[in-house]
Amino acid sequence: MKKISIVLATLIAPVILMADMDRCVSCHGVDFEKKALGVSKIVKGMSEAEIKASLDGYKKGIGGAMKDLMIAEVNLGVDTDAMAADVYTETLIAGFDEPNDEFIFQKRLSVKTLHKLKMNIKKSDPKKDMGKIASQIKSMAFTMYIYDDLLKEKIDFKKMKPSVEKLNIKTILQRVEKVKTCVDHSFAEKEIVKCRVDFVNLAGELTQNKAKSIRAKQKINKLPIYTGEGAVDISKYLK
Ligand code: HEC
Structure with a gap:
């Protein structure tokens, strides 16, 4: 993955967008086609609204047995709309290719x-x-x-x-x-x-x-x- 420069990274608060997607896919699979750590739902196939609803759930502290892990992920971002759009798009596009x-x-x-x-x-x-x-x-x-x-x-x-x-x-x-x-x-x-x-x-x-x-x-x-x-x-x- 390309690294965002340190200067830019400190300028912007971490909205979870493409640049952080490499971490997500390391558990969920490049197209979100896996059960993360063997326990999550398979995100690929979920609608954007469903993805947003589960992310909003984690923001409120609601989720499954391993929710703490995802609460940490979601709290890094400020905006679950952008995050859900990102995740949903990633589920539709085969492979993992970040913009510049x-x-x-x-x-x-x-x-x-x-x-x-x-x-x-x-x-x-x-x-x-x-x-x-x-x-x-x-x-x-x-x-x-x-x-x-x-x-x-x-x-x-x-x-x-x-x-x-x-x-x-x-x-x-x-x-x-x-x-x-x-x-x-x-x-x-x-x-x-x-x-x-x-x-x-x-x-x-x-x-x-x-x-x-x-x-x-x-x-x-x-x-x-x-x-x-x-x-x-x-x-x-x-x-
Ligand atoms: C360390 C592994 C790991 C990482 C990294 C991770 N996840 Fe997850 N994810 C999980 C697990 C485990 C669950 C199920 C948690 C639970 O019990 O509710 C989950 C659940 C989810 C769900 C809801 C699916 C469901 O089970 O209802 C979404 C959407 C999701 N993750 C997106 C992301 C995004 C976006 C990122 C990156 C910002 C990310 N995940 C990073 C492991 C991970």
Whole structure:
């Protein structure tokens, strides 16, 4: 297995993703086709939802006779969605072949930040925190954009429009969850870039919505030009 460099490994909290999969498969078999240590269920053939349910079980301390072993594994990760997507995909693909270290690093970074964003949105106040959440999304999208050349080719800020659907905390959460699921199930650059396009588009819509509301306010608040006693005639300067 390729080793992730120590610098990168300390930068990122261990979300269990492909890089840690080598440990899992050493007990479960490269396609999760074995009874691990002779006792686990055969994971290959389980649905992604079933895998997630058993991982969530271990997170809560529930499992079989050897659950302690798996509780330790699951607690290394923060996100059982990404882990279940990983495991499920591994059961479908014959053999064991990891993406390159840079991809793993980029995916982990995205999974971790999207997970955190999801949690922030869930605990936010729908009435008060809309601006805060919008700012977080915009700055995340910007960071994503500047580091991803593939994404740059696919994004045109000038063409972005205000959102068609109403964006509030609930609809934003749905959009972010969709992006997160997309990232969880990406195992190559050209897959993950599609999820990022959706995310940057969300940020673009939020920016355009804000611009639209500022323009509207500006119109309402504009006072008429002074035309009373002593007024300077500026009509020739106005288009
Ligand atoms: C040292 C061996 C070992 C390692 C390493 C290991 N597992 Fe397991 N795994 C087990 C055993 C044993 C069980 C059954 C535990 C129990 O009694 O509930 C299990 C259960 C599971 C189950 C649920 C299947 C069932 O029996 O219900 C899943 C899913 C799973 N492991 C995934 C993983 C993943 C993902 C990793 C890597 C992050 C991993 N395992 C690492 C041994 C291992």
